[in-house]
Amino acid sequence: GPTALLSGGNHGDEYEGITALLKLANRLQPEEMRGRVIIVPMLNHPAVLNGTRTSPLDGGNLNRAFPGHPAGTLTEKIADYLTRYLVPLCDLALDIHSGGRTLDLLPFAATHRMSDRGFEARCLAAATAFG
Numbered sequence: 001g002p003t004a005l006l007s008g009g010n011h012g013d014e015y016e017g018i019t020a021l022l023k024l025a026n027r028l029q030p031e032e033m034r035g036r037v038i039i040v041p042m043l044n045h046p047a048v049l050n051g052t053r054t055s056p057l058d059g060g061n062l063n064r065a066f067p068g069h070p071a072g073t074l075t076e077k078i079a080d081y082l083t084r085y086l087v088p089l090c091d092l093a094l095d096i097h098s099g100g101r102t103l104d105l106l107p108f109a110a111t112h113r114m115s116d117r118g119f120e121a122r123c124l125a126a127a128t129a130f131g
Contacts (some may be wrong), residue, residue: 001035014046017096
């Protein structure tokens, strides 16, 4: 079956995705699945531990560090690893965000414009499935 990458904690103060993914990881039963689910509930672990949007180690905002750099700051290395190793394994990638401690956001799902129109259409269908 397909491979899904589910991630949260891109910003360390966005607890909703972290909580949802930890709960999901504890509820998934292998016999009920077809394919592979990769769950990374805390992408920016230093920021999560610090409860801040950015890393206390290098001040990096992971969401602004992509595609990253293998010899860069810790934040750039995390972005690079995701870009070069995890995302290419996946048929679907879902990164959960929220407003953190400083923002109020209405629920929404989004995707990006892509050169591969078929992939873009599948991403839009996935975002639309969230209502």
